[in-house]
Amino acid sequence: MAPWKAARVGDHIDQIDTPALVLELDAFERNMSRLQDAVSSAGVRLRPHAKSHKCPEIALRQIQMGAVGICCQKVSEAAVFVDAGISDILITNQVVGEKKVAHALDLAARARIGVLVDHEDQISAFARASAERQIPIDIYLEIDVGMGRCGVVSIERAVAMAQQIDAAPYLNFMGLQCYHGSAQHYRLPEERQQAITAVCAKAAAAKAAIEGVGIQVERISGAGTGSVMLESHSKLFNEVQAGSYILMDRDYATNQRDPNDLPFEHALFVKTAVLSHPSANRAVVDAGLKASSVDSGMPVVWKRTDAKYLKASDEHGVLELAPDSTLGLGDYLLLVPGHCDPTVNLYDELIAIRGDRVEAIWPVAARGALL
Amino acid sequence: MAPWKAARVGDHIDQIDTPALVLELDAFERNMSRLQDAVSSAGVRLRPHAKSHKCPEIALRQIQMGAVGICCQKVSEAAVFVDAGISDILITNQVVGEKKVAHALDLAARARIGVLVDHEDQISAFARASAERQIPIDIYLEIDVGMGRCGVVSIERAVAMAQQIDAAPYLNFMGLQCYHGSAQHYRLPEERQQAITAVCAKAAAAKAAIEGVGIQVERISGAGTGSVMLESHSKLFNEVQAGSYILMDRDYATNQRDPNDLPFEHALFVKTAVLSHPSANRAVVDAGLKASSVDSGMPVVWKRTDAKYLKASDEHGVLELAPDSTLGLGDYLLLVPGHCDPTVNLYDELIAIRGDRVEAIWPVAARGALL
Numbered sequence: 130m131a132p133w134k135a136a137r138v139g140d141h142i143d144q145i146d147t148p149a150l151v152l153e154l155d156a157f158e159r160n161m162s163r164l165q166d167a168v169s170s171a172g173v174r175l176r177p178h179a180k181s182h183k184c185p186e187i188a189l190r191q192i193q194m195g196a197v198g199i200c201c202q203k204v205s206e207a208a209v210f211v212d213a214g215i216s217d218i219l220i221t222n223q224v225v226g227e228k229k230v231a232h233a234l235d236l237a238a239r240a241r242i243g244v245l246v247d248h249e250d251q252i253s254a255f256a257r258a259s260a261e262r263q264i265p266i267d268i269y270l271e272i273d274v275g276m277g278r279c280g281v282v283s284i285e286r287a288v289a290m291a292q293q294i295d296a297a298p299y300l301n302f303m304g305l306q307c308y309h310g311s312a313q314h315y316r317l318p319e320e321r322q323q324a325i326t327a328v329c330a331k332a333a334a335a336k337a338a339i340e341g342v343g344i345q346v347e348r349i350s351g352a353g354t355g356s357v358m359l360e361s362h363s364k365l366f367n368e369v370q371a372g373s374y375i376l377m378d379r380d381y382a383t384n385q386r387d388p389n390d391l392p393f394e395h396a397l398f399v400k401t402a403v404l405s406h407p408s409a410n411r412a413v414v415d416a417g418l419k420a421s422s423v424d425s426g427m428p429v430v431w432k433r434t435d436a437k438y439l440k441a442s443d444e445h446g447v448l449e450l451a452p453d454s455t456l457g458l459g460d461y462l463l464l465v466p467g468h469c470d471p472t473v474n475l476y477d478e479l480i481a482i483r484g485d486r487v488e489a490i491w492p493v494a495a496r497g498a499l500l
Numbered sequence: 501m502a503p504w505k506a507a508r509v510g511d512h513i514d515q516i517d518t519p520a521l522v523l524e525l526d527a528f529e530r531n532m533s534r535l536q537d538a539v540s541s542a543g544v545r546l547r548p549h550a551k552s553h554k555c556p557e558i559a560l561r562q563i564q565m566g567a568v569g570i571c572c573q574k575v576s577e578a579a580v581f582v583d584a585g586i587s588d589i590l591i592t593n594q595v596v597g598e599k600k601v602a603h604a605l606d607l608a609a610r611a612r613i614g615v616l617v618d619h620e621d622q623i624s625a626f627a628r629a630s631a632e633r634q635i636p637i638d639i640y641l642e643i644d645v646g647m648g649r650c651g652v653v654s655i656e657r658a659v660a661m662a663q664q665i666d667a668a669p670y671l672n673f674m675g676l677q678c679y680h681g682s683a684q685h686y687r688l689p690e691e692r693q694q695a696i697t698a699v700c701a702k703a704a705a706a707k708a709a710i711e712g713v714g715i716q717v718e719r720i721s722g723a724g725t726g727s728v729m730l731e732s733h734s735k736l737f738n739e740v741q742a743g744s745y746i747l748m749d750r751d752y753a754t755n756q757r758d759p760n761d762l763p764f765e766h767a768l769f770v771k772t773a774v775l776s777h778p779s780a781n782r783a784v785v786d787a788g789l790k791a792s793s794v795d796s797g798m799p800v801v802w803k804r805t806d807a808k809y810l811k812a813s814d815e816h817g818v819l820e821l822a823p824d825s826t827l828g829l830g831d832y833l834l835l836v837p838g839h840c841d842p843t844v845n846l847y848d849e850l851i852a853i854r855g856d857r858v859e860a861i862w863p864v865a866a867r868g869a870l871l
Binding site: 130131132133135146147148149180202203205206208209212222223224225226228229232247248250251273277278279280281282310402403404405406407408411413415418419420422423424441442443444445447458459470471474475476477495496497498499500 | 501502503504506517518519520551573574576577579580583593594595596597599600603618619621622644648649650651652653681773774775776777778779782784786789790791793794795812813814815816818829830841842845846847848866867868869870871
């Protein structure tokens with residue numbers, strides 16, 4: 130990491146060195162309360178996903194506002210949040226391998242921890258290790274509700290796996306993980322509605338079959354920022370897992386909204402400056418693909434119509450300038466990243482601003498926690 | 501970062517936790533000596549680019565083998581290498597803004613430092629600050645040799661800028677930066693040859709014009725892994741800057757080689773394991789786009805024909821399996837990343853293996869050094 134800091138608390142936004150990751154606190158707080166209020170009104174638990182922000186300061190604020198805990202995607206990521214005092218974490222991923230199972234149980238001895246399973250061998254591994262160490266852990270059965278990534282496909286197999294979990298003394302069968310990741314990015318509200326209707330049908334069928342053999346399905350959890358109010362109003366899901374809603378990237382903003390969708394605002398920006406201005410219609414900024422992840426497309430220039438971010442190389446971003454552009458060498462602008470999760474994961478710190486002042490600097494403590 | 505390590509020195513490769521970044525030392529060392537020998541034989545200086553590896557342990561080995569110094573892309577990245585004892589660094593980028601100029605001069609007081617310019621205002625800023633602090637610094641004029649990113653386009657302007665540099669007492673005008681980034685990835689040898697012929701014509705014209713006003717152009721520097729032997733044999737370039745050659749990603753391997761191109765080998769891998777195996781033809785591994793950058797396409801599975809990496813989400817990679825695939829839950833495989841530079845930048849450590857044992861663990865010390 131850089132041997133010096135991009136900013137100090139109290140700095141004016143003009144003084145923040147570039148490129149830097151900037152969190153606009155007013156918009157962030159509005160996003161945070163907007164979803165918490167809406168989900169609470171629907172009588173549903175909010176367990177926001179921390180893979181988007183990787184920042185304990187944010188997780189603590191989400192919980193203070195009413196979240197029941199957080200989601201993580203990796204055991205080592207969860208460990209960072211347990212160390213920071215978060216006491217209830219669902220790892221929304223399969224945890225495979227002796228080392229990883231042991232680390233998950235280490236955490237389960239210190240906090241309430243859940244993991245997903247979608248294979249009998251994962252259940253046996255956790256059943257054995259949890260019994261040996263006498264550490265209980267929550268288990269959620271992941272159902273493939275249409276995404277075609279992880280998750281059990283056959284209902285018969287899901288029922289048998291629920292029984293296998295139920296029979297293991299230190300495994301708490303909590304319920305179902307029913308997440309449809311691709312549906313989050315379907316552009317039209319009716320496409321998302323249709324996908325989540327199908328998700329609910331699959332989730333309901335799995336729940337009925339498992340409860341049919343006498344095993345209670347306490348929790349149905351899932352959803353992301355693109356569909357969260359659909360699951361919240363489904364009368365089936367009782368927990369939702371959106372993550373990006375607090376930050377909002379360019380990709381999510383491309384979704385067309387209908388009145389059911391909450392008006393989340395962009396709160397995450399990459400501050401970048403012009404390092405080269407070789408011709409009237411071109412400027413080059415110091416934020417390339419190591420500063421703003423391009424996996425979901427290029428970032429967009431925030432609140433300027435005279436510059437368009439055309440392409441990224443490792444450390445350069447090429448802007449096309451309008452003929453009347455006033456953007457000059459050394460000038461800065463803000464970019465809305467194409468995809469917030471992998472962009473946040475490039476930085477060691479989030480520079481939290483209120484108005485035009487740096488109010489706080491928060492470590493992205495779980496950045497690079499891949500294991 | 502993760503609160504525990506993926507591996508320890510002496511571990512068998514089977515024991516390395518996943519996902520992890522693995523450097524195969526034998527292939528790495530062959531790549532390193534292969535280019536050093538070829539460039540030295542051509543009578544040209546090798547100044548390898550450290551933006552690809554961000555690792556002082558690698559830079560020190562490159563210099564021990566004959567490199568004249570290294571390139572960096574950011575001032576803060578260069579600072580990490582100066583701290584590690586590297587004494588000659590060319591920052592192949594424009595350095596703009598009072599803070600950045602001051603940091604560059606701090607480094608120039610401790611090591612030989614060069615920076616690029618392509619605008620009169622950059623020269624004035626360095627002229628003023630270097631004179632004030634009486635710290636000399638090397639200046640290279642970047643010429644746009646066809647890439648259309650940074651660099652001076654007009655020869656007249658280049659000459660005037662060389663004079664401006666020459667007139668500043670603490671600025672050493674060293675010569676020209678003539679890098680064509682996109683040409684590195686032209687797939688056919690004749691396309692690369694054609695592009696570098698054009699590069700050389702532009703570089704030669706700029707050199708002649710600047711020397712025509714009595715200013716010596718000591719250095720013409722540039723090239724990348726895709727074209728490095730073309731510049732090396734150009735009789736015009738006297739320094740080359742390839743970086744990826746030691747690691748070799750999927751994208752560079754897609755270039756068709758001709759006999760002039762050196763047979764660099766893949767030396768950088770992401771070790772990943774199967775965390776879900778929901779159906780006979782699909783497995784999901786624990787390396788997604790936070791573990792292997794997808795900006796230049798998906799990673800490829802190394803030395804296995806029964807599995808193809810289809811798509812990445814943040815923490816998942818979906819593999820399509822052949823009907824006879826034996827890949828099971830918990831099994832691991834190696835991926836060749838699509839693009840090495842941003843992939844290395846995701847990790848805190850490089851796990852260096854020889855044969856099937858971990859020989860060393862090297863910090864990616866300049867990871868995230870964006871400023």
